[in-house]
Amino acid sequence: MKKYRVGIVGAGNIAQNAHLPAYMKREDVEITAIADINLPRAQAAAEKFGIPKAFASCEELLSGADTDYIDICVWNRYHSDVAIAAAKAGKAILCEKPMAIDLDHALAMEKAVKDAGVPFMMAVPTRYSSEAQYLAQMVESGRMGEIYYAKTANMRRRGTPLGWFTDLSKSGGGPVIDIGVHCIDRTWYLMGRPKPVRVSAMTASRIGDYQTKGVDRWIALDSDVTAFDTEDSASGVIHFENGATMLFEVSWAYNGPNTDYTQIAGEKAGATLNPLTIYGEDMGYLTDNKPTLLPNNIFEAEIDHFIHCLNTGDKPISPVEDGVTVQRMLEGIYTSARLGKEVTIG
Numbered sequence: 001m002k003k004y005r006v007g008i009v010g011a012g013n014i015a016q017n018a019h020l021p022a023y024m025k026r027e028d029v030e031i032t033a034i035a036d037i038n039l040p041r042a043q044a045a046a047e048k049f050g051i052p053k054a055f056a057s058c059e060e061l062l063s064g065a066d067t068d069y070i071d072i073c074v075w076n077r078y079h080s081d082v083a084i085a086a087a088k089a090g091k092a093i094l095c096e097k098p099m100a101i102d103l104d105h106a107l108a109m110e111k112a113v114k115d116a117g118v119p120f121m122m123a124v125p126t127r128y129s130s131e132a133q134y135l136a137q138m139v140e141s142g143r144m145g146e147i148y149y150a151k152t153a154n155m156r157r158r159g160t161p162l163g164w165f166t167d168l169s170k171s172g173g174g175p176v177i178d179i180g181v182h183c184i185d186r187t188w189y190l191m192g193r194p195k196p197v198r199v200s201a202m203t204a205s206r207i208g209d210y211q212t213k214g215v216d217r218w219i220a221l222d223s224d225v226t227a228f229d230t231e232d233s234a235s236g237v238i239h240f241e242n243g244a245t246m247l248f249e250v251s252w253a254y255n256g257p258n259t260d261y262t263q264i265a266g267e268k269a270g271a272t273l274n275p276l277t278i279y280g281e282d283m284g285y286l287t288d289n290k291p292t293l294l295p296n297n298i299f300e301a302e303i304d305h306f307i308h309c310l311n312t313g314d315k316p317i318s319p320v321e322d323g324v325t326v327q328r329m330l331e332g333i334y335t336s337a338r339l340g341k342e343v344t345i346g
């Protein structure tokens with residue numbers, strides 16, 4: 001069994017609460033180093049998870065530790081810097097969502113990865129749930145027919161993350177780029193990844209900062225950041241080359257119920273998740289099928305898939321090209337909202 005040496009860049013919430021606990025369960029990885037611009041944070045994480053080396057930057061980690069791959073867990077703004085440095089050093093890359101803060105950064109990452117010929121996978125965990133994987137197989141087998149319509153939402157009544165997420169210079173955007181990326185990515189993947197061609201969208205910043213009590217929020221480790229210059233909700237429609245459309249709505253804060261779903265409609269069957277229900281027809285009757293699946297930890301599943309791809313050379317389910325295409329859709333959403341009209345997606 002090959003043991004992979006991993007360098008983690010970014011010692012914050014997602015690294016400590018999702019990636020590191022998943023790595024700790026594996027015998028085929030060894031975390032050789034962790035880096036954070038907040039060095040005491042990297043050192044504390046190293047102490048907590050038994051990691052031998054802690055550094056204050058990605059560059060120091062790349063030159064000071066032996067690694068096979070770099071796991072990028074930093075603010076969105078620096079995904080591209082870290083990915084490009086890692087690719088130039090010949091390292092494989094697992095990159096947290098969103099790929100980057102904008103399309104230019106995403107394209108520069110793709111170029112660096114392809115020039116260096118290193119494996120790259122987007123960490124988009126909602127693709128890796130057992131329900132999503134079952135449905136993806138159904139779509140791929142042709143049993144749903146062509147998917148021509150889809151709808152997705154991740155609407156939080158009050159769920160704005162605290163910290164850098166609301167600071168445009170670090171995040172690149174609000175719920176579109178933070179949680180829209182999850183539901184749009186998953187839905188597009190389940191539609192069979194058609195080519196996006198046009199988008200019409202609106203964004204709103206109407207609720208902004210709030211002091212509502214008794215609500216649950218994701219808290220970045222630097223939660224004292226006070227900038228709030230992103231949108232707080234968005235909605236729109238994305239059109240695809242094959243004639244399919246996807247409606248989406250996303251919100252960190254709005255006055256309505258919490259919703260989080262993906263719905264796809266094909267010529268032969270349709271489906272919603274989560275939970276997964278498949279809407280079909282059998283022996284002349286309508287059927288609602290709820291497959292019995294074991295629930296899985298989506299972070300463990302995505303890391304498992306990445307290691308599988310390193311071992312086999314298989315292309316990941318969420319490759320660099322998908323990261324770029326999703327970034328094109330996100331960029332199209334912001335451009336359409338800014339111009340107040342439908343725009344083409346190049």
Ligand SMILES: NC(=O)c1ccc[n+]([C@@H]2O[C@H](COP(=O)([O-])OP(=O)(O)OC[C@H]3O[C@@H](n4cnc5c(N)ncnc54)[C@H](O)[C@@H]3O)[C@@H](O)[C@H]2O)c1
Pocket residue numbers: 009010011012013014015035036037038041056057058073074075076078081096097098123124125163164178219220221222
């Ligand atoms: N997959 C998911 O469900 C999910 C959930 C939350 C966050 N995320 C993603 O994870 C990433 C980190 O989010 P978080 O909630 O852990 O934030 P966080 O603020 O808790 O942690 C980020 C860490 O990165 C460090 N950092 C920033 N720039 C750096 C750089 N250039 N080099 C080294 N360290 C740097 C910060 O000091 C901080 O400690 C973001 O891209 C976010 O979108 C994904």
